[in-house]
Amino acid sequence: MGDLEPLLRDLAPQVLTAVVRQHGDFYAGEDAVQEALFAAATRWPVDGVPDNPRGWLVTVASRAWIAAWRRDTARARREEKAATLDPPAPAPATGDDDTLTLLLLCCHPALTPASQVALTLRAVGGLTTAEIARALLVPETTVAQRISRAKQKIRDAGARFTMPPPEERAARLAAVLHVLYLIFNEGYTASSGQRLHRVELTAEAIRLARQLHDRLPGDGEVAGLLALMLLTDARRPARTRDDGALVPLAEQDRDRWDRDMIAEGVALVSAALTTTAVGPYQLQAAIAAVHDEAPTAADTDWPQILGLYDALDRIAPGPMVTLNRVVAVAMVHGAVAGLAALEAAEPALAGHHRVAAVRAHLLEMAGDGAGARAAYEQAARQTLSEPERAYLAARAAQTST
Incomplete structure (x- = not known):
């Protein structure tokens, strides 16, 4: 088998x-x-x-x-x-692979994001219910229920296997990109569990993004999302040690990065930025490209990254954009400026373990060992990812007070 x-x-x-x-x-x-x-x-x-x-x-x-x-x-x-009825006459079959139409149907607006993810992995990805459950770390019965409810909602909404009308296509395509983005991110940094990566999810997201790009080669955001996935996944071989421990970006062995994936990602985002309207996935891919093209962590062009985050914050603001921009502010203007930016933004970021992790990093940069240690310990308590918890606890133990 x-x-x-x-x-x-x-x-x-x-x-x-x-x-x-x-x-x-x-x-x-x-x-x-x-x-x-x-x-x-x-x-x-x-x-x-x-x-x-x-x-x-x-x-x-x-x-x-x-x-x-x-x-x-x-x-x-x-x-x-x-006894006298015949089933409805089938429509003429064609040899077309209507992956785009199927993706749009699986991301119907009547469905929740969780249902869209499960149905996309099942119908477009070809994964079994058991495989999806293992990948998402949820019970198989939960996945089966999500898929069953999703199909029923599609039926109740009267959705057909056709392209949506032109006025709905942009919103539906945005939903497809968001679902693929969610699948990739959950695979690249698992939100919970023993493993940092779930390669089956990142590989599936990249495969589906490639199919989408093949069908919409002129769409800048589709190209941007594929580029972002490639540029990010290229670092995966260096992101953990042999024992599974997390290695932060600045400490990774860049010789282990996949240079072919980086070259492909850079080419995709460069072409998209110069030929199409700029969108958030392109900007995120451009940020990833700046990191990937730096020979060492010290060579990273942080002013360029900060400029890209400023642009991203204008067109697609969000908590993670704000938090990542805080790091860029600190790398360009110093830890004190970064802490001030974090304090100003924190009400919108409350409750996420990465807020405490960023604060710890900035306090360590500023020379406040006791504050950094307390923040690392807080972040370790808040995360549900075992590799992240182990890394943050180790940083806390290593930070001098």
Whole structure:
């Protein structure tokens, strides 16, 4: 089965788009595709992979859809009529891979972000419910419920497998980008648990962002998001020690960074910034590029980073933008200026462990060892990530008072 997993994962969204296009029902279509994938996983290791695996899956899924349609018709107490009814005539199938349409459907505005993430990983990513549960560190029953509710909400909203009208496309695409961004961030810095990284999520986010970029090559924000993912994930090999301990950016071995990913990311964001309207993902990617292109931490162009954060704060303000800008202020103007900026911004940032972690870092820069130690200890208590907690506790222990 292990050799079949990548093939089935790649085929799953293609088969789902074909079945939903034929029968017009995402709710039942997704269930039918899962049946077909299970049949393939069971039969192909014995019978061999068919010459046309996509066609095989579409046929099996369509038969499952028709069987379910007939069962539902019977349940509606129309048994006598059902004997003479035929299922709705399918629409002509095409060979198109409508990944964009499927992404837009999975990010329907009727769904919560958590449901959008789960449904996207299931329908577009091809992950099983168990795989999504492991990746998100939530019970499998929770994921199953989210997916079931999401499909029901899509059905209740009357959504069809078609591109949304032009006036809705910008907002729907923004939702897709946000969902991919959430998936990537949860994989790159897990919000809880024993591991800092969940590579299965970052890899899936990058794969889906590439597909989206292939379909919308002229969209600057799609390019910016893909660039941001590549430039960030390029540092992953140096971000932890062999024992899993966190290594901060300034202390990482930059020889371990993936230079091919950095080159691709820089090229993407450079082209987007010069040919399209500037957006927040492009600015975040540009910041990541400045970090990645610096030969050493001391060579980082902090004035440029501060300027980029100023621009990002104007067009897409938010707590994390504010906090990261505080760090840039400190690196350019000194720790005292950074602490003043943090104090001014703190009411909007209250409760997040990274506020205490940044304060600790700035107090340490300013020479206040006792204050830094207390702030590191506070941050360690607040985080749910075991690697981050261990790192912050170690910094607290190392900080002289």
